[in-house]
Amino acid sequence: MYPLTLAIFLLLLGSIIWTFMHNKGRTLVLPPGPRSLPIIGNFHTLGSLPHRALENLTKKYGPIMSLRLGHVPTIVVSSSQTAELFLKTHDAAFASRPIFQASKIIGMSKGIAFSEYGPYWRSLKKLVASQLLSASKIESFAPMRKELVGSLVQSLKKAAVAHEVVDLSEKVRKLIEELTRRMVFGRSHYDRFDLKALTEETLNLMGAFNLADYVPYLGALDLQGLTSRIKQNGKTLDVVLENIIQEHEQIPSGPQSCEKDFIDMLLSLMNQPMTAHDENSCKIDRRVIKAIIIDMITATYDTSAISIEWTISELLRHPRIMKHVQDELERVIGMNRMVEETDLANLSYLSMVIKESFRLHPVAPFLIPRESMEDIEINGYYIPKKSRLMINSWAIGRDPYVWSDNVEEFYPERFINSNIDLKGRDFQLIPFGSGRRGCPGLQLGLTTVTYVLAQLLHCFDWVLPNGMLPNDLDMSEKFGLSMPRAKHLLAMPTYRLLG
Numbered sequence: 149m150y151p152l153t154l155a156i157f158l159l160l161l162g163s164i165i166w167t168f169m170h171n172k173g174r175t176l177v178l179p180p181g182p183r184s185l186p187i188i189g190n191f192h193t194l195g196s197l198p199h200r201a202l203e204n205l206t207k208k209y210g211p212i213m214s215l216r217l218g219h220v221p222t223i224v225v226s227s228s229q230t231a232e233l234f235l236k237t238h239d240a241a242f243a244s245r246p247i248f249q250a251s252k253i254i255g256m257s258k259g260i261a262f263s264e265y266g267p268y269w270r271s272l273k274k275l276v277a278s279q280l281l282s283a284s285k286i287e288s289f290a291p292m293r294k295e296l297v298g299s300l301v302q303s304l305k306k307a308a309v310a311h312e313v314v315d316l317s318e319k320v321r322k323l324i325e326e327l328t329r330r331m332v333f334g335r336s337h338y339d340r341f342d343l344k345a346l347t348e349e350t351l352n353l354m355g356a357f358n359l360a361d362y363v364p365y366l367g368a369l370d371l372q373g374l375t376s377r378i379k380q381n382g383k384t385l386d387v388v389l390e391n392i393i394q395e396h397e398q399i400p401s402g403p404q405s406c407e408k409d410f411i412d413m414l415l416s417l418m419n420q421p422m423t424a425h426d427e428n429s430c431k432i433d434r435r436v437i438k439a440i441i442i443d444m445i446t447a448t449y450d451t452s453a454i455s456i457e458w459t460i461s462e463l464l465r466h467p468r469i470m471k472h473v474q475d476e477l478e479r480v481i482g483m484n485r486m487v488e489e490t491d492l493a494n495l496s497y498l499s500m501v502i503k504e505s506f507r508l509h510p511v512a513p514f515l516i517p518r519e520s521m522e523d524i525e526i527n528g529y530y531i532p533k534k535s536r537l538m539i540n541s542w543a544i545g546r547d548p549y550v551w552s553d554n555v556e557e558f559y560p561e562r563f564i565n566s567n568i569d570l571k572g573r574d575f576q577l578i579p580f581g582s583g584r585r586g587c588p589g590l591q592l593g594l595t596t597v598t599y600v601l602a603q604l605l606h607c608f609d610w611v612l613p614n615g616m617l618p619n620d621l622d623m624s625e626k627f628g629l630s631m632p633r634a635k636h637l638l639a640m641p642t643y644r645l646l647g
C-alpha cells in the first residue's frame with residue numbers, strides 16, 4: 149500500500165507543479181491601463197500629442213502601462229527605473245522591431261532601424277558601425293562640414309547686414325540635407341529627382357498610424373489611402389537609388405579620394421560577406437545597399453536639424469543662458485576666428501545646454517517602437533510575446549523623482565557635477581535610445597549638432613522678430629516618429645566676430 153500512496157502523491161505533486169509552470173503566464177496579470185474599445189482599442193486616448201496624453205495616463209496607471217492599439221498589445225514605459233528594466237535587464241527580449249506595412253514595402257525591414265532582431269540585423273549593424281559610422285569615417289567628413297557650415301555663416305552674414313528676419317528652421321534643415329546628401333551620395337548629380345520630397349514622404353509614411361498595422365483585416369480596404377502611397381513611394385525610391393548606384397558604378401571614385409561617400413564604401417564591399425571572416429553571413433548585394441542607404445538618409449535627415457532648432461528656441465527664450473554660452477565661446481575661442489571641430493570638447497557649458505535640450509525635447513519621443521520576442525514577466529506583470537514597446541523618453545525627461553520639481557524649467561546647470569551622458573547608460577536621459585537597438589549614429593549626430601550650434605552662437609547674436617518677447621515664442625510640437633517645432637523658428641542675426 150505504502151509505495152502506491154507515495155506514487156499517487158508524487159503524481160499529484162508533479163501535475164500541480166506542471167500546471168503551475170504552464171499557467172504561469174495566465175495567472176500573472178497585464179500591467180494596468182485604461183479600458184479599451186472594440187476594434188480601435190485605446191487609439192482614441194492618444195490625441196494629437198500621444199507623448200503628452202500617455203504621460204497623463206501614467207499618473208493614474210503607473211510607469212508600466214498596458215494599452216491595446218487596434219489588435220496590438222502595447223506596453224508604455226515612462227520612468228527611468230522601468231526603462232532600465234526593459235532596455236538593460238531584459239534588453240534581449242525587447243530587441244526586435246515590429247514589421248510595419250510601410251517598412252516591408254519600402255524595403256526598410258531589410259535595413260537596420262526597422263528589421264527584426266537576428267543574425268541578419270546583427271551583421272548589418274556591425275557593418276554600418278565599422279564601415280560608415282566609425283570615428284575615422286566621421287572625421288573624414290570634417291572638411292565637408294566646415295565648408296558647408298561656412299557657406300551658411302556667409303549667407304547669414306548677408307542677412308544680418310540687410311537686417312533680415314531669417315527662417316532658421318529652413319536654413320538649418322537645408323544645411324543638414326546638404327551634409328547628408330554629400331556624405332551619402334557624394335558626387336552624384338541627382339537633381340532630376342526631388343529626393344527631399346521623397347525622404348519627407350518616407351518619414352511621414354513610417355510615422356503614420358496605419359490601420360493595416362493595427363487592425364490587419366481592415367488593411368485590405370486601405371481606408372486611409374496609405375497603402376497606395378507606400379507602394380508609390382517604395383517604387384520611386386527604388387528607381388532613384390538604382391540610378392544613383394549606377395552612376396557610382398560608371399564613374400567610380402579615385403583610389404586616393406579622401407571623401408569617399410557611403411555608396412562608394414558599400415560598392416567596394418559588394419558580394420563580400422556582411423561580417424568579415426564569416427562566409428556564412430549574408431552577402432552584400434544591391435538590396436542590402438539600398439536598405440542601408442534609405443536608413444542613413446532617413447535617420448540623418450531631420451534628427452540633427454530638429455535638435456538644433458529646439459536648442460536655439462530655448463536659448464532665445466532664456467537670454468541669461470544664451471549669454472553664458474556666448475561668454476564660453478568667447479573665452480575658449482576668442483572673437484578673431486571661427487569655431488573648429490577640435491574646439492568642441494572644450495565647450496562644457498554648451499554640452500550641458502544640449503543635454504538639457506534633449507531632456508525637454510527628445511527628437512524621437514517614443515524612441516523607435518520595439519517588439520517583445522517571448523512571453524516575459526517584468527515587475528510581476530505578464531508581457532505577452534509580440535507586444536509593442538513604447539518608451540516615453542519625453543515623459544522620462546520630465547520625471548520629478550529624477551529631475552526635482554523644476555522639471556519644466558530649461559536649466560542646464562542641473563548637469564554641473566553630474567556624470568549623466570547621452571550614451572544610453574543613464575536611463576534618465578536616453579534621446580539616442582539604449583541597449584542593442586541604441587542609435588549607431590550618436591557620435592555623428594552629436595558632432596553635427598554641437599558644431600552647427602557652436603558656429604551659429606559664436607558668429608551671431610540672435611533676437612526674435614518684431615519685438616517679440618522671449619516668453620511669447622510658440623513652443624508647440626508636431627508629433628511624428630520625430631518631433632520638430634510645429635512652427636518654423638524665425639529670428640534676426642547680428643554678426644559678432646571681429647573681421
Ligand code: HEM
Nearest residue numbers: 260261447451511512515516580581582585586587589593
Ligand atoms: C541628433 C541626432 C540623432 C538622434 C537624436 C537619434 C536618435 C535615435 C533614436 C532615439 C533611435 C532609437 C533607439 C532605440 O530604439 O533604442 C535611433 C536609432 C537609429 N539611429 Fe539615430 N539618432 C540621431 C542621428 C543618427 C544618425 C546621424 C544616424 C546615421 C547616419 C542614425 C542612425 C540610426 C539607426 C540606423 C538606428 C536604428 C538602430 C537599430 O535599430 O539597431 N541616427 N536613433
